[in-house]
Amino acid sequence: MTSRTTTPVGIYWKPGIWDLARSAYIADLDTDPKSPDAFVGWLARALELHARRSPQQRADLAAAAEQHPAQVSSKKGFNKKHDLPASTIGAVEDAVVADRQELGRVIARSVFAQESVIAAADQARRRLGRELPPPPLKLSNRPPRRRPALQD
Numbered sequence: 001m002t003s004r005t006t007t008p009v010g011i012y013w014k015p016g017i018w019d020l021a022r023s024a025y026i027a028d029l030d031t032d033p034k035s036p037d038a039f040v041g042w043l044a045r046a047l048e049l050h051a052r053r054s055p056q057q058r059a060d061l062a063a064a065a066e067q068h069p070a071q072v073s074s075k076k077g078f079n080k081k082h083d084l085p086a087s088t089i090g091a092v093e094d095a096v097v098a099d100r101q102e103l104g105r106v107i108a109r110s111v112f113a114q115e116s117v118i119a120a121a122d123q124a125r126r127r128l129g130r131e132l133p134p135p136p137l138k139l140s141n142r143p144p145r146r147r148p149a150l151q152d
Contacts, residue, residue, distance in 0.1 A: 006083040012110040014077045016070035017117055021046075022135035024121035029143060031127040039139050042120075043113070044088045050116030051091035055102040058095065058115065062105075065118040 013021075025042040028035035036042050050058065065071070092112055099105040107115075125132050136143075 004085045004087065007086050007089050008081050009084050009089060009109065010079045010081050011113045012077055012079050012108075014071060014114065015073045015075040017114045018078075018080075019135040020070040020121045020132070021117045022139060023132035024117070024124035025139075026136060026143070027124045027128045027132050031124070040082050040084065043082060043117070044084050046116045046120035047084070047088050047092050047113060050112065050119055051088075051095040053095075055095075055099045055105070058099060059103055059105055061119050062107075062115050065115050068118050070118065070121075 021043065022039070025035075025039050028042060029037075036045055050061075053061070089109075092109055096107060096109065096112055099107065121132065
């Protein structure tokens with residue numbers, strides 16, 4: 001993302017979804033060779049993949065996401081700034097407008113982000129083949145990836 005223009009974007013995180021995002025990111029480091037090295041890159045990719053879905057696909061995923069355990073928390077949510085590519089923000093805004101125009105579904109960017117994380121985490125869990133690992137207490141800037149097996 002160093003060659004792309006970034007824009008600081010505040011996202012409201014429910015604690016369970018923040019934990020889910022970090023867990024899925026860590027799992028993808030070991031199971032998805034195309035996964036970005038930094039969390040913000042993983043988040044941008046999740047947003048872009050979700051934006052490419054049709055409004056109906058997003059609505060269907062949103063309905064399923066309402067029942068996701070990560071939505072429930074006794075802890076208070078929080079805002080966090082992420083420097084995302086301007087093209088990612090444009091794709092998200094286009095998708096939010098398309099949802100409103102085609103389905104009458106009005107959501108904020110933070111809701112879109114949370115729904116995209118739930119969908120991306122489900123894909124990460126399937127790639128991993130088991131439940132996601134617990135979230136790290138703190139994300140390092142570029143955690144090590146699993147190294148491919150050495151060939152004899």
